[in-house]
Amino acid sequence: MKREELISKWLDNNLNNEELQAFKALEDHDDLVKLDTHLQAFKADEYATTNELEKVLSKIKSEKAPSKTHWIKPLMRVAAILAICFSLYYYTTTLDTTITTDVAQKTNIQLPDASSVSLNAQSLLAFNKNHWKKERDVELEGEAFFKVAKGSSFNVITKSGTVTVYGTQFNVKHRNNYFEVICYEGLVGVTHNSIETKLKPGDSFLIIDGKTIAKEKENRSTPSWLNNESTFKSLPYKAIITEFERQYGVDFTLVNIDSTQLFTGSFTHDNLEVALKSITLPLNLTYSKTNNTIILRGE
Known part of the structure; x- marks a missing residue:
């Protein structure tokens, strides 16, 4: 019938x-x-x-x-x-399906084709399940790790660029003046300003304040934030501070500190005191807390 x-x-x-x-x-x-x-x-x-x-x-x-x-x-x-x-x-x-996360919150999402997405804190993911068979497109604000099922093209659309999937596992981070894509498996194409860059496993694409930043090969098999830890390699200190605020819901005030200086290190997401020591001791910084505000002081 x-x-x-x-x-x-x-x-x-x-x-x-x-x-x-x-x-x-x-x-x-x-x-x-x-x-x-x-x-x-x-x-x-x-x-x-x-x-x-x-x-x-x-x-x-x-x-x-x-x-x-x-x-x-x-x-x-x-x-x-x-x-x-x-x-x-x-x-x-x-009508799009939209998933958001709050401060210090992460969530896992199953897409219509069985692809999976892990969404980091203060992020947004949107897609249309009714159009999924015609176009596997998702919109992202924030950070997410993707494991993509085999099929037709898969696109992650951000305001800074589009990530086209030729492989299966990759991480996309799109924050204010920060756009990063890391390929963990397969092949990923990143289109920025109408130019596509192909990434193989371990390759990264990073733009901060409009400038392309070269990065070392990524040796991890998955991003560290999936295991409640944020890891950084030679990134401006302000990027570490904003991620810390996102994971703990606190506000920082910096005194006599150059927020553009580069930082290499990590901090845990489940212990505030340990995390604070991790981002202050390497730079010889001191800190004090007043309610939800943390004051960092340099020498």
């Missing part, structure tokens, strides 16, 4: 068991059910659209010179309901 016939019989509550199973197997079954539920609020009490339409058509055929005033009003009601149906269906099928 054709899709249109199944939907028509479903709307008339006239499906047998076999036809009901075929209807449930339709790709947009969930959207149709959702649409029908929303539509109930727009239907007039005891108003049968099909019957009214048949009456209008019958009236038109039976009269040689039909009066518009006899049939235009019911026809307009039918047209209005059809317009509402289309609008609701369009809305439900174009």
Whole structure:
């Protein structure tokens, strides 16, 4: 039975068991059910659209010179309901799924093709499951680690550039004036300013304040933040501070400290005191705490 016939019989509550199973197997079954539920609020009490339409058509055929005033009003009601149906269906099928994380929060996401995403703190991921078979695109603000299932092209879209997947495992970090992609497995293409750069396992692409930064080969098999630790290699100290604030929900005040100096090291996400020592002792800094504010002082 054709899709249109199944939907028509479903709307008339006239499906047998076999036809009901075929209807449930339709790709947009969930959207149709959702649409029908929303539509109930727009239907007039005891108003049968099909019957009214048949009456209008019958009236038109039976009269040689039909009066518009006899049939235009019911026809307009039918047209209005059809317009509402289309609008609701369009809305439900174009609506994106959006996942966000708060300070000190991480989450795991399963995409429609069984690809998985680990989302770091204060990040956002958006995708459209209804369009997934046509285009596997996700939008990212923040940081995420991707394990991509085999299939057609997969794109991670950020405001700084687009990451196209030729492999399966990679990390994307997009923050204020900071854009980094690290390939852990396979091959990844990064398009920035209309230029694509191919990354092999261990390769990185990093731009800070609009400048391309060269990095050493990545030896880890996955990003450190998945194990509740942030690791840095020769990055400006301000990048370490902002990531610390993101993971602990604190605010820093820097006194006599050059925030552009480079820092190599790491800090844990589950022990504030240990983490503070990790980012201050290597630079001979001292710190004090007042409520949620941490003051760092240089010599």
